[in-house]
Amino acid sequence: MTGTIMSRIxxxxxxxxxxxxxxxxxxxxxxxxxxxxxxxxKYYVLEMFPYxxxxxxxxxxxNYTLGDVVARYKRAKGFDVLHPMGWDAFGLPAENxxxxxxxxxxxxxxxxxxxxxxxxxxxxxxxxxxxxxxTCEPDYYRHEQKMFLDFLKAGLVYRKESWxxxxxxxxTVLANEQVIDGRGWRSGALVEKRLLAQWxxxxxxxxxxxxxxxxxxxxxxxxxxxxxENWIGRSEGARLVWDLAGRPETLEIFTTRPDTLxxxxxxxxxPNHPLxxxxxxxxxxxxxxxxxxxxxxTSEAALETAEKKGVDTGLKALHPFVPGWELPVYVANFVxxxxxxxxxxxxxxxxxxxxxxxxxxxxxxxxxVLPPGENPATFQVGAEAYSEGGTLFNSGFxxxxxxxxxxxxxxARIEADGRGAxxxxxxxxxxxxxxxxxxxxxxxxxxxxxxxxxxVPAADLPVRLPEDVGFDKPGNPLDHHPTWxxxxxxxxxxPARRETDTFDTFFESSWYFARFCxxxxxxxxxxxxxxxxxxxxxxxIGGIEHAVLHLLYSRFFTRALKTCGYLGxxxxxxxxxxxxxxxxETYKDQAGAWLYPDEVTRGEGGRPxxxxxxxxxxxxxxxxxxxxxxxxxxPAHIIATYGADTARLFMLSDSPPERDLEWTEAGIxxxxxxxxRLWRMVAGTADTLPAPGSAMPELGDEALKLRxxxxxxxxxxxxxxxxxxFNKAVARLREMTNALGEVSADAPDRAWVLREGxxxxxxxxxxxxxxxxxxxxxxxxxxxPVVHTPWPVAEAALLVEDSVTVAVQxxxxxRATIELPKDADPKxxxxxxxxxxxxxxxxxxxxxxxxxxxxxxxVNVVV
RNA sequence: GCGGACGUGGCGAAACCGGUAGACGCAGCGGACUUAAAAUCCGUUUUCCUCGGAAGUGGGGGUUCGAGUCCCCCCGUCCGCACCA
Numbered sequence: 001m002t003g004t005i006m007s008r009i010x011x012x013x014x015x016x017x018x019x020x021x022x023x024x025x026x027x028x029x030x031x032x033x034x035x036x037x038x039x040x041x042k043y044y045v046l047e048m049f050p051y052x053x054x055x056x057x058x059x060x061x062x063n064y065t066l067g068d069v070v071a072r073y074k075r076a077k078g079f080d081v082l083h084p085m086g087w088d089a090f091g092l093p094a095e096n097x098x099x100x101x102x103x104x105x106x107x108x109x110x111x112x113x114x115x116x117x118x119x120x121x122x123x124x125x126x127x128x129x130x131x132x133x134x135t136c137e138p139d140y141y142r143h144e145q146k147m148f149l150d151f152l153k154a155g156l157v158y159r160k161e162s163w164x165x166x167x168x169x170x171x172t173v174l175a176n177e178q179v180i181d182g183r184g185w186r187s188g189a190l191v192e193k194r195l196l197a198q199w200x201x202x203x204x205x206x207x208x209x210x211x212x213x214x215x216x217x218x219x220x221x222x223x224x225x226x227x228x229e230n231w232i233g234r235s236e237g238a239r240l241v242w243d244l245a246g247r248p249e250t251l252e253i254f255t256t257r258p259d260t261l262x263x264x265x266x267x268x269x270x271p272n273h274p275l276x277x278x279x280x281x282x283x284x285x286x287x288x289x290x291x292x293x294x295x296x297x298t299s300e301a302a303l304e305t306a307e308k309k310g311v312d313t314g315l316k317a318l319h320p321f322v323p324g325w326e327l328p329v330y331v332a333n334f335v336x337x338x339x340x341x342x343x344x345x346x347x348x349x350x351x352x353x354x355x356x357x358x359x360x361x362x363x364x365x366x367x368x369v370l371p372p373g374e375n376p377a378t379f380q381v382g383a384e385a386y387s388e389g390g391t392l393f394n395s396g397f398x399x400x401x402x403x404x405x406x407x408x409x410x411x412a413r414i415e416a417d418g419r420g421a422x423x424x425x426x427x428x429x430x431x432x433x434x435x436x437x438x439x440x441x442x443x444x445x446x447x448x449x450x451x452x453x454x455x456v457p458a459a460d461l462p463v464r465l466p467e468d469v470g471f472d473k474p475g476n477p478l479d480h481h482p483t484w485x486x487x488x489x490x491x492x493x494x495p496a497r498r499e500t501d502t503f504d505t506f507f508e509s510s511w512y513f514a515r516f517c518x519x520x521x522x523x524x525x526x527x528x529x530x531x532x533x534x535x536x537x538x539x540x541i542g543g544i545e546h547a548v549l550h551l552l553y554s555r556f557f558t559r560a561l562k563t564c565g566y567l568g569x570x571x572x573x574x575x576x577x578x579x580x581x582x583x584x585e586t587y588k589d590q591a592g593a594w595l596y597p598d599e600v601t602r603g604e605g606g607r608p609x610x611x612x613x614x615x616x617x618x619x620x621x622x623x624x625x626x627x628x629x630x631x632x633x634x635p636a637h638i639i640a641t642y643g644a645d646t647a648r649l650f651m652l653s654d655s656p657p658e659r660d661l662e663w664t665e666a667g668i669x670x671x672x673x674x675x676x677r678l679w680r681m682v683a684g685t686a687d688t689l690p691a692p693g694s695a696m697p698e699l700g701d702e703a704l705k706l707r708x709x710x711x712x713x714x715x716x717x718x719x720x721x722x723x724x725x726f727n728k729a730v731a732r733l734r735e736m737t738n739a740l741g742e743v744s745a746d747a748p749d750r751a752w753v754l755r756e757g758x759x760x761x762x763x764x765x766x767x768x769x770x771x772x773x774x775x776x777x778x779x780x781x782x783x784x785p786v787v788h789t790p791w792p793v794a795e796a797a798l799l800v801e802d803s804v805t806v807a808v809q810x811x812x813x814x815r816a817t818i819e820l821p822k823d824a825d826p827k828x829x830x831x832x833x834x835x836x837x838x839x840x841x842x843x844x845x846x847x848x849x850x851x852x853x854x855x856x857x858x859v860n861v862v863v
Numbered sequence: 864g865c866g867g868a869c870g871u872g873g874c875g876a877a878a879c880c881g882g883u884a885g886a887c888g889c890a891g892c893g894g895a896c897u898u899a900a901a902a903u904c905c906g907u908u909u910u911c912c913u914c915g916g917a918a919g920u921g922g923g924g925g926u927u928c929g930a931g932u933c934c935c936c937c938c939g940u941c942c943g944c945a946c947c948a
Contacts, residue, residue, distance in 0.1 A: 050948090091947075092946085093947080174946075175946040226867065227868095300945075301865085301943090653876095659869080659875095660941080676903095805883080861928090
């Protein structure tokens with residue numbers, strides 16, 4: 001009897017055996033190998049590849065479950081599916097591990113990859129593992145070194161000085177996240193800003209196109225498109241050159257509000273402006289202020305949240321329209337050197353930041369735009385600047401104009417005077433790709449005293465990252481390596497020096513989706529024909545935290561690669577799904593220390609107490625799972641206990657994918673119960689059902705009703721999966737399961753429909769709970785596995801109802817519901833509605849003033 | 864600071880184009896089975912009340928025969944801000 005259905009009925013669903021068995025069967029059968037069906041339409045589904053931290057976390061489980069549902073569904077729908085996985089393997093944590101624990105980054109990373117690969121495999125994800133890539137291996141990064149050289153040739157790369165966070169104790173550049181309250185996270189030393197020569201990619205060359213093409217990304221969330229639009233930040237305005245009293249040089253500013261020039265109160269330049277540096281040489285107070293600004297860190301958030309401060313340089317600027325009008329020139333901490341020309345003019349009446357600054361330093365506030373309905377004689381600006389539209393006044397030749405006309409008039413005057421021009425300015429800055437780090441892709445450049453900057457010849461690629469390095473000294477290990485950086489100049493042969501900076505790790509993730517198209521090619525980054533077939537990615541899935549940078553860099557890279565002839569598409573990702581975070585309650589003990597969920601249990605009256613000591617525990621609100629707050633649940637533990645299908649089901653069931661998901665013990669238990677319930681239904685009834693493929697008998701009412709529900713469920717789940725409404729799909733499946741559980745197979749028609757329903761349940765559940773689905777399908781007597789079975793199709797005739805329930809309202813309040821034939825005559829609907837006793841009562845004898853009839857929906861009686 | 868989102872029962876949520884608010888699940892309560900427990904199954908569950916209703920989708924206002932859905936204002940929470948990935 002071993003292995004038969006009967007022997008399994010008494011057992012509970014054996015997760016471990018079942019899941020391992022099917023994972024092996026899929027792998028041996030090559031079920032997920034992409035490209036086997038060139039005649040079928042292609043579908044490329046990709047999840048953001050993980051940083052190999054060593055263990056998967058619940059965020060991964062959610063992300064990869066979502067992707068796998070799409071991949072399995074599309075395969076069943078007849079697509080040739082590409083669903084690959086790899087490792088975003090360069091990055092800071094590996095270096096931190098090296099510094100803190102003495103493990104080499106390469107060893108640490110490779111071991112992490114091996115461990116995480118096993119964990120992912122235990123989830124039963126339908127990846128084509130033959131395409132796995134790891135970005136830290138030379139066979140991957142050699143190609144991006146080539147890309148960089150091609151970009152250089154195409155004029156998309158340049159070198160300039162740029163500011164970085166410098167830790168003077170560790171002798172390293174710090175990431176913004178490593179700067180805490182202005183100090184280095186490890187050393188505690190005050191961080192300084194420093195200028196460093198770095199490589200930049202000209203993403204701004206594509207600004208116009210990156211912005212315009214957002215409109216074509218119809219399957220991207222609006223909010224992501226909006227965030228990118230704001231990030232690119234196109235603004236129209238004017239460049240304007242101001243003369244300085246008693247000095248030969250001029251000052252160029254950018255403004256979007258040339259209409260408010262008559263309301264100007266001051267000019268302000270960035271602390272990093274060349275003029276500021278020059279003036280500081282003779283002005284100790286200014287020098288001290290600039291030094292203070294340079295201690296602030298480089299992040300925009302740090303600059304913007306700091307108190308607005310400035311120092312008067314003593315210089316006077318001459319107003320371009322009014323002879324003799326002199327304005328003070330400040331150095332101000334809120335003016336960014338990277339934006340516009342690093343200098344602005346301030347109009348306090350119509351810009352809040354300028355107003356705050358003016359109030360602080362006692363500068364005049366002169367309104368020049370009159371809000372509609374205000375009296376020019378009495379209008380004043382108080383605590384709030386007025387930045388809306390209106391009519392110009394106090395403004396010479398612009399008086400009486402609207403804001404838009406005044407802008408045009410001001411620009412016309414500026415251009416006529418030869419003082420500047422209309423300009424489009426971008427918030428987007430070029431992408432600085434140099435990192436002073438070891439664990440990244442070496443930048444293939446050689447510096448020669450005679451020849452200058454020399455690209456490494458393509459034949460010499462890859463420039464390999466040396467593995468024999470130490471982390472005991474502060475600074476970049478590549479710089480300390482005894483031999484690595486010393487090379488002969490490729491141009492003149494004299495001794496020269498390698499670039500010791502490595503690429504930003506966003507470099508690797510900007511083209512990995514293309515590498516997956518032909519991951520084993522050594523000679524090229526990817527095969528053009530393969531890329532042309534598979535790209536763009538049809539559905540990309542990952543966290544909202546990548547809404548701007550990673551996605552924008554990838555869009556830019558795709559354009560740059562097209563410019564260099566690598567591929568033919570403009571956009572890398574046709575569809576985008578941004579998933580929410582996985583959250584969990586937080587716990588603290590009496591001393592205020594964070595506790596892990598498994599250290600907490602429920603004591604008397606359901607109060608949380610410490611599991612071993614029984615001491616009271618403070619319950620905190622639910623937050624994103626993070627190691628620092630210890631509110632984490634280990635997926636490996638969950639999968640070992642409940643199995644992959646249960647974990648996957650829970651990831652899909654309660655919340656829609658875009659929203660945050662609350663992880664609860666009760667939720668995972670509920671999913672586990674459902675997995676067992678489905679299995680029991682099949683195991684307990686399979687031998688009472690007709691053989692697979694039996695002809696349909698005459699159906700009685702109960703059987704027909706059930707059959708309608710089954711086909712409706714097929715249609716509904718299909719629609720839900722198309723729209724990524726996975727939580728609704730689970731709800732529909734449970735609804736159908738509830739109905740199937742209520743019938744008994746004691747008559748041929750019911751038995752036949754029960755089989756149809758259980759088969760539908762197996763096939764519909766397959767993208768979500770693939771192991772269970774296979775097991776159910778096999779128990780129902782099918783030899784061909786679900787992974788090779790097409791998606792079920794609903795019979796259209798069974799989806800149409802012949803009667804509908806219509807709500808009856810009196811003055812918008814529900815009073816009754818009535819059953820009507822579908823598409824009934826509105827007159828019949830009205831008559832039936834008015835005859836309902838509760839309706840008559842609610843009308844209390846008054847005649848209907850109006851009756852609104854919405855067919856098949858509602859009748860609203862207005863009295 | 865700037866930018867983006869979100870807010871519906873005790874909880875996660877559903878509600879198509881403005882048309883019966885709360886599908887489906889979790890927790891709770893009651894019951895069946897059991898010596899007992901677990902597991903399972905059945906019923907019940909927005910709130911208030913005079914059992915006929917009344918109120919109700921973060922708060923306030925508006926449009927409409929009708930608003931969770933559209934518009935305006937406010938409050939709260941979360942995410943991003945260019946060297947984390």
